[in-house]
Structures are given as C-alpha cells and as structure tokens.
Amino acid sequence: MEIPKRLENALIKLYNAFHNDELNPECCSACAVGNILDNHDSWKHLSxxxxxxxxxxxxxxxQNLGRKFNGYTPLxxxxIEKTFLDACGFKTPLCHYNMKPDNSTDKEMLFNALSEVVALLCSFENIANVxxxxxxxEYEENSPVYKFDAIF
Structure with missing residues (x-):
C-alpha cells in the first residue's frame, strides 16, 4: 500500500513522541497536533x-486561502486535536471546570488516543486504517486468507 507523505511524516512524529514520552495532551506543542507540527504551538490560534x-x-x-501546515488544513x-483530546478523556472544548483524565500522560490512554488519531489521518487519505x-x-473454509512466514 502506498502511504501519502504527509501521513507517513505524521505517523513517524507521533510514533517518536509516544515512545520518547514527549506526548502530552495538555501542552499545545507536545499534543498530537503539536508533534505533527514539529513541536510548535502557533496552531492554537486557528481556534x-x-x-x-x-x-x-x-x-x-x-483555511480560505488554502494554507496547509505540514500538509494539513486548519480544519x-x-x-485531529479534538479526536485526540476526546480519546484522552477530556471534555471539549477545554475549560478549567470541564472533565479531564486523572493522569493525562498514561501510556495506555495515549496509545488508545493515538489509535483514534491514526484512524482519522487514514480517513483523510481515503485509505484503510494502517x-x-x-x-x-480473516479466513475462508478454515484456512487463513493471508499467509505469513512465521519465524519461531
């Protein structure tokens, strides 16, 4: 499957942020969009x-000028950010009295949130979720549809 460059770049940045513990939904430069945009927070002025x-x-x-930031439109x-925040357990839009998770950097929660973001990113490209x-x-007549060389 051919993966568009903007998706590939976003996936690499999110993967690295997750595994380097640099993903934080409460920081505009370290959230999903912040990482996609090279840890800049200027995107926060889009809303x-x-x-x-x-x-x-x-x-x-x-948006009306057709501007894109690392390949993505403002909308x-x-x-992406709303999907990430919602999947992390925040009530959006954010407000100091709205619900938020007890531990916003919990690895399992961040993984699940990133899974939602990846599904969204793939939908932007009209491709199956990577x-x-x-x-x-999948199987047909008790045999797997796809064969893999398993090394054990």
Missing part, C-alpha cells in the same frame, strides 16, 4: 477554544 472544531478568524483566513488540524490488523485473522 479560539482548544478542542473546538470552530475556526477563529485567523483559522478561517488560512483538519482541529479535527493499524487495523483484523485482516490477518
């Missing part, structure tokens, strides 16, 4: 409310 899908004036201008970036491993368990 007036963190975790909202509503573009700010600045966001609308960039796509807001969708993390969907259900195909390896």
């Amino acid at each position: 007036d409310k963190h975790g909202s899908l509503e573009l700010s004036y600045v966001g609308r201008v960039h 796509e970036l807001l969708k 993390m969907d491993y259900s195909k390896i368990f």
Whole structure:
C-alpha cells in the first residue's frame, strides 16, 4: 500500500513522541497536533477554544486561502486535536471546570488516543486504517486468507 507523505511524516512524529514520552495532551506543542507540527504551538490560534472544531478568524483566513501546515488544513488540524483530546478523556472544548483524565500522560490512554488519531489521518487519505490488523485473522473454509512466514 502506498502511504501519502504527509501521513507517513505524521505517523513517524507521533510514533517518536509516544515512545520518547514527549506526548502530552495538555501542552499545545507536545499534543498530537503539536508533534505533527514539529513541536510548535502557533496552531492554537486557528481556534479560539482548544478542542473546538470552530475556526477563529485567523483559522478561517488560512483555511480560505488554502494554507496547509505540514500538509494539513486548519480544519483538519482541529479535527485531529479534538479526536485526540476526546480519546484522552477530556471534555471539549477545554475549560478549567470541564472533565479531564486523572493522569493525562498514561501510556495506555495515549496509545488508545493515538489509535483514534491514526484512524482519522487514514480517513483523510481515503485509505484503510494502517493499524487495523483484523485482516490477518480473516479466513475462508478454515484456512487463513493471508499467509505469513512465521519465524519461531
């Protein structure tokens, strides 16, 4: 399967952030979008409310001009961040009195949130979710559809 460059770049950045413990949903430069955008937080001006899908004036201008940031439109970036925050257990848009997880850097929670983000990123590209491993368990007439060389 051919993977578009923007998806490949985003996956590499998210993978590295996750495994280097540099993923933090409460930091605009270390969240999903912050990592995709090379740990810059200027993207936060695309919306007036963190975790909202509503573009700010600045966001609308960039969106209407067709601007992209590391390949993603302002609206796509807001969708990525909202998906990530929601999957982490935050009530969006963020507000100091809204619900948030007890431990926002819990590895299992971050993995599950990244899984949701990867599914979204793949949907942007109109390709199957690269993390969907259900195909390896498909079978026809008691035989696997796909064969793998297993080394044990």
